Amino acid sequence: GQQVMQIPQYQHVQEGEDFTTYCNSSTTLSNIQWYKQRPGGHPVFLIQLVKSGEVKKQKRLTFQFGEAKKNSSLHITATQTTDVGTYFCAGKFGNEKLTFGTGTRLTIIP
């Protein structure tokens, strides 16, 4: 079946440093969504990207969708302790269901 890979699996950063997670698919995606799951919590929707090359920002978070619509990234500037959690991308292939990436777990060193 279709797979969505995410790297890195884990990331430990000092508070104030930047963080980036990458999402890759071998086939073209119709859209990609990003979710954040806090420790012990459930996934919460962050954003959806649909257009080739699309870039969206939410305060310190910047989301990009690749030109070929096969990859995406989430970049957090100047991380804070509240950014702790696991970030999942979820890709949609055509009219198929969402396929979740493997996730990147972010921990912050105060």
Next chain:
Amino acid sequence: GAVVSQHPSRVICKSGTSVKIECRSLDFQATTMFWYRQFPKKSLMLMATSNEGSKATYEQGVEKDKFLINHASLTLSTLTVTSAHPEDSSFYICSAGSVSYEQYFGPGTRLTVT
């Protein structure tokens, strides 16, 4: 955003018994709900798509007779784990919403089978 509830939040059952998990959309009508399973520190694996008024669509490798799904109304879907075994212990999460846009996740149910 929309609110999705799940009940129970935690359940411990003995091997061989069945457990029912409820997923409710509290402030919108959900013709489609999704059931996921998440192992510790792992990603979400879609188990099945629950369709109101019709049979659920199961993902490859998910036993429909083991994981019974009923979507009797626009606000309620249930997942019943039948004849549970320790390997069924996991975090089960439901979601509701359009696949074309955001999904709203329930808080999850942690099942432990002893």
